[in-house]
């Protein structure tokens with residue numbers, strides 16, 4: 130991050146904050162203990178450090194420390210929630226409701242469950258990216274055990290109506306799980322206030338290290354349990370075995386404490402920069418538009434389509450210096466248009482003309498200005514060479 134390259138792909142991963150790294154370092158060598166070692170100071174130190182981190186994380190989302198289960202990241206947390214609930218509540222039912230625009234960690238896990246006796250309903254979204262609450266109500270059946278709806282979409286930043294969804298689940302007596310990876314540490318998040326019973330998130334999307342995440346599991350009204358997906362020692366209240374990643378957890382805790390204290394000012398700053406970027410591009414680039422709701426959206430994300438411009442080609446005009454993404458990092462290896470954008474009713478061509486800009490803690494105004502210029506120049510270059518753009522300009526398409 131110290132060179133001149135510009136990083137605007139914070140939704141894929143964030144750099145680890147140097148303050149976070151400082152808190153982690155002693156736990157590699159000076160304090161090497163296993164947090165489960167009960168009979169010497171090395172173990173106690175590690176356990177104390179994990180306890181402090183757990184307190185910071187629980188405090189950030191306003192839950193009890195015992196409700197935090199450490200995992201290796203949000204993918205594992207998504208798997209633990211979905212498979213764990215499916216197995217634990219199997220006698221109650223086999224039906225799960227989710228949304229077509231979820232992250233692959235949820236969608237692929239649902240596909241797995243379908244192969245193993247589960248029945249899944251995939252709710253559609255409207256052109257803003259939002260689910261229909263009536264459709265959700267109608268989808269809930271006698272044998273529905275779980276509603277799984279992400280809080281903010283990773284590609285568009287669109288925020289689902291969590292409070293209303295929570296109320297519906299409460300009324301129908303169904304568990305509510307949310308992949309909240311893109312919101313925790315960035316906007317105020319309090320699952321208990323919204324009737325969310327399980328919630329997945331990860332350190333590396335909030336300036337902590339990669340390879341450590343958490344699943345919040347409600348312990349009171351209702352007391353929820355998930356079947357462990359890895360056997361071996363019964364750590365984390367029997368829900369996730371394995372030696373705790375002490376340095377990673379310490380970093381996760383430090384990241385949570387920093388996020389909490391800086392969130393308010395940072396949200397305002399990022400919103401200002403995002404709006405500057407978005408307004409400049411929409412104004413100066415013809416036939417460009419924002420994908421997803423502009424009201425119900427994270428403050429640091431902008432997903433923009435540039436008509437008749439192939440986004441992979443556009444990226445190539447500047448990606449040596451500026452990192453943005455087409456689709457999400459997890460699916461950008463594939464050439465298919467984004468399932469999130471097509472799920473919103475955006476046709477394939479326009480979906481393939483879209484770029485996600487995601488800003489973060491180390492983004493500067495100067496970087497935004499450089500990016501605006503680079504994108505405008507890139508679009509111009511590609512359109513100058515494009516016969517389709519010419520047809521469009523002549524009013525023929």
Ligand SMILES: *Cc1c(COP(=O)(O)O)cnc(C)c1O
Pocket residue numbers: 140141201202203204205232234279282283308310311331332333334340342
């Ligand atoms: C990044 C991301 C994940 C995966 O998190 P990992 O910690 O990398 O496994 C899951 N869900 C969403 C919404 C994400 O943005």
